[in-house]
Amino acid sequence: xxxxxxxxxxxxxxxxGKYAIxxxxxxxxxxGSQESTRNLATWAINNALEDAGMTADDVDxxxxxxxxxxxxxxxxxxxxGIRLNFYMDVHGGGSSTEALIGxxxxxxxxxxxxTVAIYRAMNGYSQxxxxxxxxxxxVPIVGDQIHHRGYGWQSAGQMFAPxxxxxxxxxxxxxxxxAHVKVAHSKHASNNPKAYYKTRYxxxxxxxxxxxxxxxxxxxxxxxxxxxxxxIVASIDRARDCKNAPAVIQSVAGRVCKPRGxxxxxxxxxxxxxxxxxxxxxxxxxxxxxxxxxxxITGSYDAFTFTTMLQLEDYGFCEKGEGGDYVSSGAIELGxxxxxxxxxxxxxxxxxxxxxxxxxxxxxxxxxxxxxxPVGPDGKKQHTYDYSEGGCRQVKGVEMSxxxxxxxxxxxxxxxxxxxxx
Amino acid sequence: xxxxxxxxGMMLTIDDVxxxxxxxxxxxxxxxxxxxxxxxSGLLRYPPTTACPWTRDREYDWxxxxxxxxxxxxxxxxxxxxxxFREKVPYMVLVVDLDTQLGQPTEHEALRVxxxxxxxxxxxxxxxxxxxxxxxxxxRMVFTEVTEGFALPHWTIDEDAEQPENPWRYPQx
Numbered sequence: 001x002x003x004x005x006x007x008x009x010x011x012x013x014x015x016x017g018k019y020a021i022x023x024x025x026x027x028x029x030x031x032g033s034q035e036s037t038r039n040l041a042t043w044a045i046n047n048a049l050e051d052a053g054m055t056a057d058d059v060d061x062x063x064x065x066x067x068x069x070x071x072x073x074x075x076x077x078x079x080x081g082i083r084l085n086f087y088m089d090v091h092g093g094g095s096s097t098e099a100l101i102g103x104x105x106x107x108x109x110x111x112x113x114x115t116v117a118i119y120r121a122m123n124g125y126s127q128x129x130x131x132x133x134x135x136x137x138x139v140p141i142v143g144d145q146i147h148h149r150g151y152g153w154q155s156a157g158q159m160f161a162p163x164x165x166x167x168x169x170x171x172x173x174x175x176x177x178x179a180h181v182k183v184a185h186s187k188h189a190s191n192n193p194k195a196y197y198k199t200r201y202x203x204x205x206x207x208x209x210x211x212x213x214x215x216x217x218x219x220x221x222x223x224x225x226x227x228x229x230x231x232i233v234a235s236i237d238r239a240r241d242c243k244n245a246p247a248v249i250q251s252v253a254g255r256v257c258k259p260r261g262x263x264x265x266x267x268x269x270x271x272x273x274x275x276x277x278x279x280x281x282x283x284x285x286x287x288x289x290x291x292x293x294x295x296x297i298t299g300s301y302d303a304f305t306f307t308t309m310l311q312l313e314d315y316g317f318c319e320k321g322e323g324g325d326y327v328s329s330g331a332i333e334l335g336x337x338x339x340x341x342x343x344x345x346x347x348x349x350x351x352x353x354x355x356x357x358x359x360x361x362x363x364x365x366x367x368x369x370x371x372x373x374p375v376g377p378d379g380k381k382q383h384t385y386d387y388s389e390g391g392c393r394q395v396k397g398v399e400m401s402x403x404x405x406x407x408x409x410x411x412x413x414x415x416x417x418x419x420x421x422x
Numbered sequence: 423x424x425x426x427x428x429x430x431g432m433m434l435t436i437d438d439v440x441x442x443x444x445x446x447x448x449x450x451x452x453x454x455x456x457x458x459x460x461x462x463s464g465l466l467r468y469p470p471t472t473a474c475p476w477t478r479d480r481e482y483d484w485x486x487x488x489x490x491x492x493x494x495x496x497x498x499x500x501x502x503x504x505x506x507f508r509e510k511v512p513y514m515v516l517v518v519d520l521d522t523q524l525g526q527p528t529e530h531e532a533l534r535v536x537x538x539x540x541x542x543x544x545x546x547x548x549x550x551x552x553x554x555x556x557x558x559x560x561x562r563m564v565f566t567e568v569t570e571g572f573a574l575p576h577w578t579i580d581e582d583a584e585q586p587e588n589p590w591r592y593p594q595x
Contacts, residue, residue, distance in 0.1 A: 132503045142435045143443050147469045150434060150574050151538050152499060152507040153515040162495035162517045169495070169557050169590050207594065214498040214592040260475055260531070267517050268468065270530030272495060 013251075013287050019105045020246030021417065022115075022239035023052025023232035024359040029196040029350030031125040033226035038071040040228035041121035042079050048117060048230035053243030056080050059232065061113035062087040063104060065096040065353070069128035070121045085113040092255075094301055095407035096120070097231070097354035098415040099254025104233040115238060120355050121228035130224045130351055131155055144263040156303055156408070157213045157221060159265060163409040164215050164306040167273040170321065173309070175215060177324035179206035181305035181340075182219050182347055184333040189344025191334070191371050191393035196225050197348040200389060206305070220305040222346035229355035231362075240422065247362040250400075250416040251287035256280040258410040266410030276412035277314035277404060284402070285316075288416040292316040295416070296398045297364055298338060299357030301406035302345040308332075311404040311412065312340065334387040334395065342369065342393050354405045358415070361401035365419045369394045427569025431506030434568055442470035445484055450565050451573040455489040457533065458482040466523050468533045476527060487533075489563025490580065491520040493556065493589065494534055510546045514539040516577045518561055537576035540564055544576065555579065556589030 025047025027033075027040050041064075049055065059082050062073040066089070073087035086107050090096060097118070104116035124130040132155035141149045153159060167173050182201055189195035201219060209218040239246035256279050260269035266276075285291055292315060300308040305327075313323030317338065326332070332340040343349045343360035350356060363369045368381055371393045376382040383394040398419065405413035425436045425444065436443050442458070446469070449456035457466045460474030461481040473480045497515040502508050520533040539547055539555055544566045560583035565573040579585075 140435060141432055143437060143440045144469065146434050146436070146443065146447070146574070147536060149432065149504075150429065150568075151515050151536060151576075152430065152502055152504055152510070152513060153497060153536065154503045158497050158499055158503070158515070161497035162515075165497075165592060166495040166557070168592070175592075175594050210500070211498075212501040214500070215594075262469055262471070264469065264517075264534075264536060267494075267534040267536075268531060269528075270532070272517075 015105060015109065016250050016288060017248055018236055019108070019233060019249045020236050020239035020420070021231055021249065021358070021362045022234050022242040022246050023048040023054060023244070024230065024362050025049070025051050026229045026356065026359060027227045029194060029225045029227045031196070031225055033123055033126060036071070037069070037121040037123060037228065038075060038079065040226070041071055041076045041119050044121065044228035044230040045076065045080060045117055045119055048232050051244060052232050054115070054232070056082045059115050059117050060085040061104065061107060061116035063090065063100045063116055063118045065090040065092045065100060065120055066122070067091065067093055067128070069123070076119070086116070093353045093407065094303060095255050095354065095405040095411055095413040097358050098252055098403055098405045098413035101231065101233055101249065101415060102252035102254045105249065105252065108233070108235060115232060115234045117230055117232050119228060119230040120353050122353070123226040124351050125224040125226050147263050157216050160304065160306070160409060161213050161216065162267065163272050163275070163310070167306070167310065168215060170271065170273045171324065173324035175207050176203050177328040178220070178305045178309050179203045180328040181302065181308045181332070182206045185302060185341050185345050185347045188334055188339070188342045188393055189348030190389045191387065191391055192343050192349055193372060194370065195344045195349040196223055197344070215306070216304055222303050222351050223348065225350040227350050227352060229352045229359060231355065231358055240420070244368070245366045246420050247365045247417045248420050250290070250418050251284045253280040253283040253414045255407065255411055255413055256283065261410040265408045272409070275310045275314050275409045277311045277414070280412050280414045281315045284414045284416050290400065290416065295338060295400050295402045297342060297361060297395055297401045298340045298404065299361045299401065300340055300404040301354055301357070302341055302347045303406065305347070307406050308340060310409070311406060315402070315404055315414070334393055339395055342395060358403050361403055361417060364395055364398045365401060365417060367394060367398070425569065425572050427572055429568045429574070430504060432504055436572065442472060446470045447572045447574070449484065450575050451567065451571050453565060454486050455563055455575060456484040457487045459485045465527060466533055468535055487520065487522050489575065491518040491535070491561060493517070493559045493561060494519045494532065495557060498552065498592065512549060512552055513546055514552055514555065516561065518577055535575065537563070537574070540566070540576045540578050542578050553591070553595065556591040558586040558589040560585055
C-alpha cells in the first residue's frame, strides 16, 4: 500500500522570481497596547504602504490570519478606504506567513487582484495570551481536545516537549547547545531599537532560568507581545515601481505536513525528532534552484530555542542530528557564516506568528535594516558592520535568504527570497 | 445528549454525534482499553479517527488492546496552564509506545498513547517517583473516571515488568 510519506513534493517552478515583497511595516512591540487589534492592523498596514510608496488605491487584495483573536479584512480595508477585489481571513498561527504569501502569488496569478496586503494583528499579551493562560485556557474542552488537554497537556511548549526531549535522546543534544539560540537572538535584538527585549543573555542565564516544562527554561521560550505586522506582495514589475528595492520571491512552501498528523501533532509517525521541514525542503530548494549552502541568512520560527535548532537541521543547514553543534558554533550569530533571526525574532523582538522574520529578511536583502547606524546624506543608513552591543545588525552582502515557518513539529512553511538582480 | 463531566476543574464534553470518541472513552470507563482496527488493513490506530490512514477504509471494529508499553518521550510540566494542575506540579505527560503493533507498518511508527504518570490508584505521583521515570520506563495503563460512561486512560509504572537500569532523563535535574 502507498504510504503518505511517499507523496511526491515537486511543483511547477515557473513562478520563480516573478513576485516580490514590495512593502513591510509594523507597529511598536509592546505589552499592554491599550488598543484594539483593528487599530493595530490599520497602523501596520499604513506603515507598509508608506514603505512601499503606495496609496490605498494601489492595494486591492487582503489576507490575514488569526485564532479568534484579531480583526477581519473587510473591516480594516473599509477603515483605510481600500476597495477589495479579493480577501480571505484564514484560521491559523505559525506557518501562516509564508503560506499566505504563496496564496497571494496564486490569486494575483489567477487575475483575481493585483496587490495583496497580508497582516497579522494581535494582542498576544493583553488579550489572548499566546502562552495559553487566561482566555485560551478557559474555552470548553470538547471531543478530540480531551486527548491532550485532559492531561494538562495544552500550551505549545507542553505539546512540543516530547519532540525536543526525543531529539536530545536520539542525538545527545544538550541544553547548553540549544541555549546558544537565545544568546544569538538576544545579541541581535540588542542592535534592534524596536525589539521588546534588548538585553544580551549568556548560556548560563538561559540554563539557570526556571524550568517551565522540561526541557524548556523560561529563557528558551519566546516573549508574548501586542503588535501588528504587514507584508505587501505584488508582481516583480509592480514591485520595481515601489519606493524600496523588492525582495524577490524564489519559492514558497505552505503548511507542509508530516505523515499521520493528529491532535497530538505528529507522535504516531516517527522519528519524532524529525520535523516538517524535512518535507518542506524538497519544495523550496528545487523550486528556487538553490541549496542550503547558497543561503546567506535564515529566519527561523523561534517560538522556542529548540524550534530554531530543529528547523535549521531538517532544512539541511547542517547534518541531521547536528543541530546542537550548528546553533552553538557561532554560525547563526551576526558575524557568523549564516546569521539567523537578525532582528531578535520571537525570542526577543516580539511575537508575531512568523511575520517579523520575513520583514527582517526583506530589509536585510535591501541592505537597509533599521539599526542604530548613522544616516548618510543620501538618507540611507551608513552601516558600520560593527556588531557590538547597540551597534549595527546589517549583514554584509546578503544575496539570498530563507524563512522557515512553524505551526508545530508536524507542520511548517518556508520561503526563499533573493536580492533584486536589477 | 452530550456526555459531560468535570475533571481537574475542567468541563470535558463529548458531543452525541462524536461516535468515535464516545466509544473510545466508554471502553475506558469499562476498564478495557480498545482501539479501532481497520477491516481492510487489520491495523490499529490511535487516537480515534474516521478512516484508516493506510487504506482510507471507513469500516472498523473496536478491539481490546493490551495497555502495556514503554515511554517513548515525555513532557514534565513545572508551570501549568489549568489552575487545578497547579497543586500537582511537577507532573508528567507520557507518550508511550504500545507493545502491540510496535514498528508497524513502518519502522518508526507505533501506537503512541498519551496519559499522565499516575500511581496504581490513579493519583498524581510524588516528585521522587517522577525522577525515576524516563524514556524506556515500562508502564501499564490505569483509568480515571470523569463521569458515568467516560474515563481517561493514564499510565503507571509496571511493577511486574523488568525496568531499564537508567531510563533516559533530561540531564539537568
